[in-house]
Amino acid sequence: MKGKQELMTDIRHTVTTLLAQAKISPTPEEVDHLIDAYEENRAGIEKLYGVPGVRYEEPAVTFDPRQG
Secondary structure, three states, X not given: OOOHHHHHHHHHHHHHHHHHHOOOOOOHHHHHHHXXXXXXXXXXXXXXXXXXXXXXXXXXXXXXXXXX
16 A cells, blocks of 8 residues: 555646646646645546446436427
């Protein structure tokens, strides 16, 4: 199991890599905030995929006026 310091290094690497791929250049303070929030945000994203069938369903009730 990884130690806290090693985990934070991995998270920092992940966040900075994702920002670089997206060509986003936040301030160092913003990067620190994203790193601090990463684990909670990632857990929330995982929960979205934890609901059976959600991947193929509409995210909300929709109305298409073209259909009678």
